[in-house]
Amino acid sequence: MGVPVRYGMNPHQSASVEGGPAVIGGEPSLINYLDALNAFALVREADEASGLPAAASFKHVSPAGAALAGPIDEVAAETWRVHGVGTDSPISAYVRARDADPKSSFGDVVALSRPVDAETADFLRTVICDAVIAPGFEEGVVETLRAKKSGRFLIFEAGLDWHPPARERREVLGAVIEQDRDAADLAAALPEKSLDRAHRRDAQLGMATARYTQSNSVVLVRDGAAVGIGAGQQNRVDCVRLAGDKARVWWLRRHPFVRELPMVDGMRRQDRLNWQIRFAGAEMTRTQRTEFAGLFGDKASVRYGESAWREEWSERLDDVTLISDGFLPFRDNVDHAAEFGVGTIIEPGGSTRSDEVAAAAAEHGITLVTTGLRLFHH
Structure with a gap:
């Protein structure tokens, strides 16, 4: 018998899980487990292949972003308010992963291939994420993370010695399916x-x-x-x-026009980021365009309607x-x-x-x- 979890795919479905990573904080649902398991497998493979810390941002059993540790560019540093971060640190890997598609990463499961240090834990407290999975946690870090979301933040620990079995098995609508796990050498x-x-x-x-x-x-x-x-x-x-x-x-979020959008008093980071994404990608509704003009002014509104700057900048990618x-x-x-x-x-x-x-x-x-x-x- 498995251990009961908060719920299955939907709140009206009961579920249980047998095996997998240890839960040391919060009460996960079935999707939380699926995200955590897939995300950790990804970052461990990426780390083993590169020798660098790896991170992934997972939503609904697919990554919104994945990255190796490396330099954080000026735009990401401004967006996530991180400066002076080591290029070989776990936090650099996660910032780079989350910055790829921050609209999708909102409320993600964070996966790290190295133990969570204090710097990374402090950063995770500042962003909207639901869970973290890692091979360990430095002293004091678990207590820091348990304070997030009034104790509902999910913390999974997948030990370095955890390895998925060579065969995987699932049951779908009464049919039992078994196959070799995909372990092909990339x-x-x-x-x-x-x-x-x-x-x-x-x-x-x-x-x-x-x-x-x-x-x-x-x-x-x-x-x-x-x-x-x-x-x-x-x-x-x-x-x-x-x-x-x-x-x-x-790439367009790196354009000066996007970076120069005026600051709006009281606007939250994620709200500003969402407006930057809409502006960069020209994806506003009529209602949003009216609101955008009221928030950011006529100059920004005129620039939104122009396409030449987007085309010229995109060609540089x-x-x-x-x-x-x-x-x-x-x-x-x-x-x-x-x-x-x-x-x-x-x-x-x-x-x-x-x-x-x-x-x-x-x-x-x-x-x-x-x-x-x-x-x-x-």
Whole structure:
């Protein structure tokens, strides 16, 4: 018999869990467990492949962002109010992961591949997140986190010696399904000398992210961070476009016009961030445009209606690596990818139109690497 949890997929469903990480704070639901388990598997694989701390921001059993430790740029530092953070620290990995798609990361499950230190715990107290999973916690950190959300913050501990079994089993509508766990060697799937060290690192991070993202999925990685993830679409080109749109908004948030939006007294950080995202991506409703003008003034309102600055800035986005969990069936995937600054594509290959895909990549000057490895996740 498993241990009862708060509820199953929905509050009207009872559920229980057997095994898995230790719960040392809060009362998780079934989805919390699913997010935590998948997220921790992702960051551990990314850490093992790179030798760097890794972090993921998970929502509804797919990552909103994933990243390796590294430099935090000025925009992320301003947004999340972190300065002087070490480039090899767990907090740098999580800030980079959360900054990719902060609209989706609101209320996420945080996964870290290294023990949570005091600096990271203090940061987690300042953002809207529901849970954290890590291989350990430095002294005093658990007490700090337990104070979050009036004691309802979820804390999972997955020890360094925790390894999922070689076989996995589930029951769906009375059918019992069992299969080997997907433990294929991602590094071995990348042909030798096909990529330099930096792009190989990005490829492996993207492949690990795709492995734990609901299929169909496409992941865009740049400088050790997934900046756009398209998940759970029924056709692949929509995955490319969704991931690309997210990456473009991430990039447009770096434009001076977005950074220069006036500060509004009393506005919360997340509310300001949401307005920046709407402004950058030109995604406001008529009602929001009226409210935006009232909050930020006529100058910002006029800039919202202009497209030239977005187009010019978007053309500067480059050196993006695209990872697809399944083969690219048509060249339109490549054509769209080129518009989002993709310079490298990693895909299984094997489509009946692989020649057309390869020709499209060559036309756009994109390096195409086929792995022969599909990474579907359901």
